[in-house]
Amino acid sequence: YSTQSHKDDPVCGGILWDLFVVLHPDYYPKRNQIPLINNNLEWLHSITGDVDAVLDFGCGGDEAIQNQAIPLLKKFGKASTYMPIDLCTSFVEGATAQIKTVFDGSIKVLPSESDFSKPIKGVPSGKKLGLFFGASTNFEDFPEGMQDLLATFRKAVETGGYLAMSIDTNLDAESVRDSYSHPLHGQQLLNIFHRLKRDLDIFG
Numbered sequence: 448y449s450t451q452s453h454k455d456d457p458v459c460g461g462i463l464w465d466l467f468v469v470l471h472p473d474y475y476p477k478r479n480q481i482p483l484i485n486n487n488l489e490w491l492h493s494i495t496g497d498v499d500a501v502l503d504f505g506c507g508g509d510e511a512i513q514n515q516a517i518p519l520l521k522k523f524g525k526a527s528t529y530m531p532i533d534l535c536t537s538f539v540e541g542a543t544a545q546i547k548t549v550f551d552g553s554i555k556v557l558p559s560e561s562d563f564s565k566p567i568k569g570v571p572s573g574k575k576l577g578l579f580f581g582a583s584t585n586f587e588d589f590p591e592g593m594q595d596l597l598a599t600f601r602k603a604v605e606t607g608g609y610l611a612m613s614i615d616t617n618l619d620a621e622s623v624r625d626s627y628s629h630p631l632h633g634q635q636l637l638n639i640f641h642r643l644k645r646d647l648d649i650f651g
Contacts, residue, residue: 449642450508450537458642461508461537463635473626476615480580481514483613488522495609497525499573502603504563505581506531506542515580516542517549528571530557564596567603575608582614 450461468474501523503516512531520526531542543558557569577600582593600610617623643649 449535450541452645456645458638458645460635460638460642463631463638465508465510467629467631467635471626471629471631473622474629475626476581476613480613484515484580485518488519491519491611492522495576497574498523498576498609499526500528500530500571500575501526502530502532502567502570502575502577503542504532504577504579504600504603506533506538507581508538509541509545511580512542512545516578517545519578520546520550520554523576526554526576528555528557528573530559530569530571532559532561532563532567534560534562536560564599566599570603570605575604577604577608577610579610579612582612 449458451459468478501516501520506512506516516529516531520529529546531539531546533539533542539558539560543556546554546556557571559567559569561567579600597610604610
């Protein structure tokens with residue numbers, strides 16, 4: 448994904464992805480999950496009670512932080528620590544900056560640029576709520592891969608913690624193909640080559 452480092456930077460995968468999920472009528476998970484999460488925050492808080500830390504597995508870009516993480520942290524007002532976890536550096540940096548700005552330093556941010564499918568280092572102590580929004584049975588090696596992933600989350604969240612997860616359970620292969628068959632999605636994937644050219648010393 449990544450974001451532009453200047454106004455003429457061709458690396459704009461994050462922008463292309465956001466356009467794709469908004470403009471493509473057949474791609475529904477993200478459109479559905481934002482209201483699903485926000486409409487159920489009161490219920491979620493009633494189940495878990497207050498927590499000390501929120502672990503955001505695959506924190507995502509600006510839109511995900513604004514529409515999912517920030518409303519949740521406001522509802523869980525006693526959480527003192529937020530840990531954004533993502534392989535994408537710009538996502539982790541963006542999440543860190545937004546949380547620090549919105550909460551004016553009242554929430555400690557522990558950024559983790561790492562693969563959340565592997566053991567996570569530096570997990571804070573106390574009662575934890577893990578977030579895994581936007582999962583899909585079509586992306587994981589289902590069901591074994593999902594079971595391994597949940598085992599990793601359980602180790603990070605620890606006994607007494609909780610995991611809030613949204614998952615696209617559409618198993619209709621044709622529908623899934625239709626939802627990704629769009630020029631914008633192709634452009635977003637091709638944008639990876641712009642990032643390789645920008646960030647790596649490539650020749651030949």
